[in-house]
Structures are given as C-alpha cells and as structure tokens.
Amino acid sequence: MTDCIFCKIAQGEIPCRKVYEDDEFFAFHDINPAAPVHFMLIPKLHLASLAEAGEAHAALLGRMLVLAPRLAREQGLENGFRTVINTGKGGGQEVFHFHIHIIGGGNIPPMVRRS
C-alpha cells in the first residue's frame, strides 16, 4: 500500500527504531511510548485492521501471536507484557495497518477501570 506509514516503515522508507524483522513480520518501537518498553509488531502484508482479517490470514495471525512473547522477552519483559490491538475508529485505531502493541516494563494499570 503506497500511502501507509507502517508499510513505509517496514520497507525502510521511513526511519524507525527496529526491534525485529523476518520475511513476514517487522517490529519497531512506538514513537510515543506508553511505557518504558512499547513496540509494535506488524505483518509486512498490508492488512488494514483485524476487522479485515479472514480465514486466509489465520496462519499468519497465529505465527504473529507466537512471535510476540519471544520478542517481548528479548526486550527484557520477562515478567509479562500487555498486548493491545485497536480495531477501527471505534477501537481507537489511528494507523490502518494491522499491528499489535507490546507494552511493559513499568507500572501497567488495569486496562478497564471498574467503579
């Protein structure tokens, strides 16, 4: 996709702090981190959001989920981490190239506050 920031990052056209790369996936630190460690794992394939995923993407998504804890450990998150997937405008998604946020290393508050 020519107009997608994350495609451009994965193709090296926009600089980033790279965490990981293989044939299918790319990971890089968030430009505006929410915690001491905050990086994004993306497929190189342009997929706008999880809402666009179909049966054809099932194996790719599975490999991505298996990769996430390995990268988190390599970034020092041995005690655990938070994964966040924002989907669509209603889910607060800002960049429409599917990505998993991997966040940790600080005080991670409850994600949903209950009164």
Ligand code: 5GP
């Ligand atoms: P979303 O809200 O779509 O789930 O998250 C998009 C994330 O991408 C945000 O946390 C934002 O800080 C990050 N981001 C947006 N533009 C760039 C960029 O050009 N470089 C990097 N490294 N992160 C970006």
Ligand code: ZN
């Ligand atoms: Zn893209």
